[in-house]
Amino acid sequence: MKNFDTIIGQRAVREHLQNSLALGKISQAYMISGEKGMGKKLMATAFAKALLCEERSEGEKESCGSCHSCKQVESHNHPDLIYVTHDKPQLISVDEIRKQVVGDVLIRPYQSRYKVYIIDEAELMNEQAQNALLKTIEEPPEYAVILILTSNEQMMLQTVRSRCIKLSMTPLTKEEIKKILTGGNNISPVQAERVLSFSRGNPGRAKELVLSETFEKKRTLLIRILSGLADSSVYQWTDNIEDLSSDKKELASCFDLMEDWYRDVLLYKAGALKEQLIYQDAFAKVAQGADTYSYRQLQRNFEALTVAREQLKRQVRPQLILENLFTELRRTK
Ligand SMILES: [Zn+2]
Secondary structure: OOOHHHHHOOOOHHHHHHHHHHOOOOOEEEEEEOOOOHHHHHHHHHHHHHHHOOOOOOOOOOOOOOOOOHHHHHOOOOOOOOOOOOOOOOOEEEHHHHHHHHHHHHHHOOOOOOOEEEEOOOOHEOOHHHHHHHHHHHHHOOOOEEEEEOOOOHHHHHHHHHOOEEEEEOOOOHHHHHHHOOOOOOOOOHHHHHHHOOOOHHHHHHHHHHHHHHHHHHHHHHHHHHHHHHOOHHHHHHHHHHHHHHOHHHHHHHHHHHHHHHHHHHHHOOOHHHHOOOOOOHHHHHHHHHHHHHHHHHHHHHHHHHHHHHHOOOOHHHHHHHHHHHHHHOOOO
């Protein structure tokens, strides 16, 4: 575990770090940015593990996974791997940076060639803390490697950013997320399918969603709305718009879920089996939709969703977007 080999997705970041290892060209400061849940810490740890591994020979791209050092990294117990900690949840103070990095870096590694610092949630460093850190990354001892992880690169001082090799984590494909969820997490492929659209390429978020009751509620609500749209009264319709537009941030994901729904309806209409559907748990309703909607109208539904997404980007009011969308989705022929 915690090897590059076990990381799914993020090929560009992985390859950059592994090439540095292969070439023996290790930079002393890296900034890995990406949303919370994207696996920045796992990536940083895999890199640290390879740097510290006792059995890795020059030019090798991966830790051995079994030496004393590798085991220490696995158990969070390596004296030359420092995870910077902080007392206040929303702040990494200048004292914490001075004590754990600036001062500590002057002490030579205990047992390895490198001494690796991982500063997670680095955006929580205030300006003073970042300035203190800057001194270290401007003139680090040759054994020091500083890994700065952040979900908000804009909060980092330009002076700090410009000293780092910058790597960005990118959204995973649905297949990759599915692989992560079903690999040893006790999550079934069917459970995984449900959250793929909503997770927006973020495996951490996907894991949370699988366990989240609010997500289940929203999904259930959408199934109810979509399966009833064709014969709903205007009043129900208004309530639905209220429910959905309350959280503007989630609206784009709702459109993804809707697209999955009509995709299922279309597939089933074209002869797909229940096992091929995402909404297997609402199979009867999907089948009903396949009877209700014409092929031509399903095509229009997809187009209406594309329009809705564009409107959302252009900051059109959510209520208005949904009214337009539902007007189209209510048609059956
Ligand atoms: Zn090793």
